[in-house]
Amino acid sequence: MPYIACTESHTHEIYAVKEYDENAVYPGFDQLEDEARLACLSAFDAYVGRSAFDSSLFYSWLVPTLDGWNNKDIKDRTTLCVLGAGDGSRLTQSAKGSNI
Numbered sequence: 779m780p781y782i783a784c785t786e787s788h789t790h791e792i793y794a795v796k797e798y799d800e801n802a803v804y805p806g807f808d809q810l811e812d813e814a815r816l817a818c819l820s821a822f823d824a825y826v827g828r829s830a831f832d833s834s835l836f837y838s839w840l841v842p843t844l845d846g847w848n849n850k851d852i853k854d855r856t857t858l859c860v861l862g863a864g865d866g867s868r869l870t871q872s873a874k875g876s877n878i
Contacts, residue, residue, distance in 0.1 A: 784872035791873055793837075794821035794859035802855070804847045810857065814839035818859035826861070827877040834878050837861045 782788055796817050805813075818839045822830040830837055839859050846854030861873055 784874075785870070787868045787870055789868055790860045790862045791869060792858050793825040793861050793873065794818060796857040796859075798842070798855040798857075800853060800855060804842075804844050807841065807844075810841040811839075814841050814857045814859070817857065821859055822861070825875075826873050827875050834864050835861045835873055836864045 784791060794817065796814070818837055819830055822833070822837050826833055826835060837859060838861075839857055841857045842854040846852050863869055
């Protein structure tokens with residue numbers, strides 16, 4: 779996956795990662811979504827320096843699919859928490875500690 783520096787213009791920023799054990803059984807999409815919702819909300823304030831409810835940023839997440847989880851070549855066992863500008867504009871620096 780290509781990464782760009784946060785000083786370059788970007789639409790989304792990964793601010794937290796949750797890894798699952800490589801031997802775990804796929805817990806199901808709904809459970810992964812529930813866990814991601816809580817993990818990403820909890821990590822937002824610590825990363826940005828402001829509550830997600832008071833921020834001009836939005837947050838979302840990407841969870842593993844059953845196919846990715848079970849594919850021996852991919853082994854996707856990672857949930858990614860991502861944020862972006864609430865107005866759709868591009869970010870030109872990291873949101874870490876930005877308090878926006």
